[in-house]
Structures are given as structure tokens and as C-alpha cells.
Amino acid sequence: MFEPAELRPVAEWMVSESADPMIRMLVCAAALLLIAAGPPPARQAAPPAPPLKAGAIPPGDAPGARDAGALPRYAGAILLESKASAFDELVLPNAKLERREDKVDANNNALFLPPEPPTVEGRLTRMSYLLPEGRSVLEVVRGYQQAVKEAGGSVLFECNRDECGGSAVSAARSGGSKTGIVHMLYPYDMISGPWTECVLQEDRAGQRYTLLDLPKGAGKAAVLAWTVGDVSAGSNCKSWVGRTVALVVTVETAAREQRMETVAASAVGQGLDRDGRVALYAIQFDTAKAEVKPESQPQLAELVSFLRGAPATKVLVVGHTDNQAGVDYNLDLSRRRAQAVVAALTGAGIAGARMVPQGVGMAAPLASNDTEEGRAKNRRVELVKLN
Template sequence: MNIVRTASLVVMLATVTSVSSFSFAQIGDIPKGQDHPLIQRFQGSRMTGYLQTEWTEAAIPQAKVAKLDGMKTAEWKLLEGKETRLHYLSPVGKTTLEVHRNYRDALLKAGMQVSVTCDQKCEDLYRAWRDQAKPFERQFKWDNGHHNGFSHYDAIDNQEGRLIVGSFPANGRVPKTHVLVYNSLAFGGGKKVDPMVSTFIQIIEEKSQPTGQVNVNAEALKQSLDNIGHVSLYGLMFDTGKTELKAESQPQLSELANALKVQSNLNIIVVGHTDNIGNIDGNLSLSQARAQSIVQALIQAGVDKRRLIAKGVANFAPIATNKTEEGRAMNRRVEIVVQ
């Protein structure tokens, strides 16, 4: 197994001994399925399951394997980010040991930091993961084709289970990435078929929840300001550590300007909020500069500057915990307050 590391991803190229399973390879992959650029399949394998979700919450083992009531288990961690799930069947005649060792060796050589490893009889651990994750059979686009009597491709928790879990640290523009690989002996129709190895791969690329996808219109702004005297806006967006409004902020900015033009006697305070990342002084300066950027944009949109005050309060007024990325995303906001 050769490994090629680039600045943006780790590429694993299988160079194991070729096999004489031409008819198996001819069947082809599940429609629209594609290998993840991080890790290529064991040579000659066929993709039978594929799912990619741009942003979701996913469970992954994070601690040393232990036994509970005679069954293997591990601690679990919920991660947020882009998730890819892949399922392969190896060529006939390969063993779980050979396939698992090839994946394991390639991942280790590429620098993966291992958090969980299980080399024998890992079916209990895999089932525990499956119970923690979203309903497994609902996640894949399964191939309903047949090969050599094998048609039930989601029965991948059978005998000779082998598992490895780990992560690659963030590198430049590449986020921290978690990988789970589970190999087992494939069965079909309730009986053993010619030996094929089932490989399930889960890849989670950590990233923040996408925000700014919902704008508050002028009428809703007016109602909130009339009824409770303030409103939080997430459609006014900035790059990390920056004070210039992003172009995607224009729709929300226009709605805010329209609401102020309709209510010509309404004076507001534009309050900038941050999460708790960084020091207080830096966050105070950042939140103040961002609030001032919004005030300046409203002035350019035709709002009288005498009606506007900019105020930055850093992370002094959180509305959610700063211990999670979801909470920090909620705290990074702009609040409009009636003077």
C-alpha cells in the first residue's frame, strides 16, 4: 500500500496483489457513488453503499475498548461536520485480516492518530456504534443488485469484525478529519457465500454549522422591535477575525435598512457579539468594529447616522454555551436594540 500526502489531503493507493475476479469487477459500483479523496478502496472492491451529507451530527468511538456485561464497548463522541459513509465488498477470496491490515497500515503511515483499535471479534463494538449513530439502513443508498447469491449488503456486522478509528489533525485549509474503518465477513440471504469482505468507512470532516441561511424580513424586524425591543440577526456575516461585512450579508442589510426607513422615528443600537474564543480585549475591539461596519453600511443605504449607535460587547452576553461549536455559532451574532 503506497501513501501520497499532499497539502490538501491524504491519498491512499492500493497496490495489493491483483485477483482474478474480472466478473465481479465488471458488475460496477452503485450509481452516483464515488470514493472519498482521503482514502481509496482496497483494490478490486465494489462500492455497494454511499452517502455524503454536507453538515450533520455523527457519533464515533473515542476511547479505549472495554467490556460491559461481556460485550465490547467504547466511549462515544458526537461530532459536527461533513460526513461521508462508504460500503465496499472485496473481491472473492480475500480475508478480513488482509483487507483490514491494508487499510490499517495505510492510515498509520499517513499519520492517523488512533483512538480505538479492535483486531478480533469486534461485532459488539460495531453494533454499539450503529446504535449510537442514526438508523444505519436509512443512511445509505443501497445497491439492490446480486452477486453470487449475495443481495443483503447492509448485513455487515457479521463474523470476523475488525475495527480501527482515528483522526488526522487540521492542516491549513483541511479540517480535522475522523476516520472509522470496519471490516467483517460478508453474508447473504442468511447463508455464507463465496468469501467476500465487507468494508464500512465513515469519514467526518469537522466544520461549523452553516449560518446566515435565514434572513429576517422588514416586517418581522418591525414586529420584534415593537414587541420586545430587540432582535438577533445571523444574516449579517463576517469572516473569522475580520470586520468587513461579507457580500452574502446584503439581503439582510437591505431588510434592516427598509425597516428603519419605514419607522422613521426609530433609533437603534447595533450591538456586536462574539464567542469566547480569543481574549476579552481583542473580542471587544472586534465586536465594536463589526458593529461600526454595519452602522456605516446602513448610513450608505440612506439611514440617518443620528439614529444609529454602534456598540461591541465581546462575549459578555452569551445566549448559549461556548463549550460547543453550535453554541458558539449562536453567540456570534448582531443584535438590534431599540434606543
């Protein structure tokens, strides 16, 4: 609908002597038709797009998903899911997986691990991607390797299909089978998104894996790529069959924010009297090591002060871990850490007969191991009163 200001030049022209009578008549008729028609109808908003059906190929990145800054995305890939923690640790596959005799995971899968798996710590990000159609597993892995090498990094390990050890076809959400690299990188209980489930809960084909050393000491990256295998008749993921997907895990070198407070000698005694135990977080160890770090000295000094002031007290020195490696591995690590603390206190003049080192591994968590905050709370040394 024209506004009055817009019609004013037309009206002025119509009353002028230069206006042709016939044209003036046609313009008047058109104006009368516009007035009779009234204002144009308001524009209708476009209907909202229908929600994606479960198992549908997504048109773009999942809402809120973010790439890790340490590694570029493969061109044209869709980011299906990402999970990050500011500081965490992860055991990374660095060699062919071998059967751990008589050991199974929580889902009754025969346990396969590298002979000497390294544990790395830092900013941990897990990402799952859907690659563009026509991209092969080999092409994707080579692309990541090339990007890292061109930036100054290196390839630490690579394997293909059954050469990787364990299961090369079982899904991350599998039970009663064998574990594989996918189980180490993306635990069963972390699968959440509907699109990620189509990637991680279905059988896999053509697996290829590489472990990368990021340039300039920035950390490590693991890339596991495969094609989605056959799905069951009732599966929602039929459109994914044959598509190449990639699981990318980065552990970027990052300093842990120091939040551990030293427990004073008086508070140690109060905790033992009140609860029979006291948790100590200021006794620190490097990941997967049992040597007491130098920054633990203030806490050790408080323990020495307490034990000297209570000469009749005997204690258990108990090491605790999170659940980020196998049961036996954590049990042994916690035992060695407890022994290291006893050795440090003995070296400071406390009689060894008053202290019994004990490791319980992951057996006594104080919080859920599903988050870094929970795992940090579970990694500790405790004093437990014996008398």
C-alpha cells in the first residue's frame, strides 16, 4: 500500500497542464483500484523446519559442539559431538593391543591394551565427525598426519584393521566381545547424542588408527577412522551405512590449576579423631608415576609435625586412584604411591613401624569418575587411624 507521501508526486503531475488526459484517466482508475483493494496482507512467517528424525544425517554441526584448537578439522566434515574438560588424563594406544589374560571390562568384553600404554594429561577433547561422501578412511587419516607433520609434529604410531589388536569391528557400545582402540578413546558410558550413537553404537569396518605428536610440544592427538558397518533391521541408522566417520581425541599440554590445600597438623589430628580418616590432596604425583613431587613437601611437613606430636598413633597410608586405567594397574600404582609417602615420612624421622602402606586403586571413590572434578576428588592419599 502506498503512503500519502509516496502518492504526492503522482497527484501533482495529474493536475498539471502537461498531463495527457488519457493517461490521467488511466492513472486515476489504477489509484481507485489500489484504494479498493486495501492494504496488502501481512507476510506469513515461514513454518519451522521439522525436527530431524533419529538417525537422520544432520545438515551441519551439532548445536554447541566445538573443535579443539590444537588440530584442524578435515575439510567438509560435520562435527557430530564434542566433549571437553580443562584438565584430565587419558591412556592412549601407542602399540598393538594385547589380551590381558582373564581380564574383562565392565561390559564383559575381553580386555585388550597396549603392553606399556602411556598416560597423558592436559586439556582433553573428544570429537566425532561425519566425513563428506566419497572420502575414504585412508584419505582421512593421511590428511590428519600431513597436517600435523607440515606444522612440525610427527606420527608416533599407525595401524590398520586387525593389525591394531583387539576388536577392529565391535562398536564402542558393545558387550561380551573384545575391546579395541575405540573402547580406550571413547568409553561406553560417554555416548549420548543421537547422531553420535549412529557412529559409535553400530559395527565398524575398515578401521585405521594413528597417534600423533602435536607440534611445539602442544600435546598428543589420536585419530580413529572407519566406515559404519551393517545395522540391524530395526535400526534408525541405515542412512549411515558405508559413510566414513572419525573419532578425534586431543590432549593439549596445559598446566593444572592448583586447588589443593595443605592440611595443617592440627586438622590432621582432628580428622582422625572425628572420622578415623583424613584425605590429603596436596601430596602430588605425576600421571602414572609414584614419585612424590617436590611441591608435596609442605603437606609432608605437616604430617611429620602431627606424628611427632602424637607418638602413640599408628596409621594406614592409603593410596587412591580414579578409574582411567585397568583395575590391576591402578591397584599397583596406588600401592606404590602409598609406599613412597611412607618412605618420605620415614626419611623425615618417623618410625616405619607406625605406618602401613596400602593401595586400593579405584575401589573407594568419593565421587563419580564420569567427570574430571569427580576423578580429581578420587585421586588422593588418605591417613586412616589404626589405634
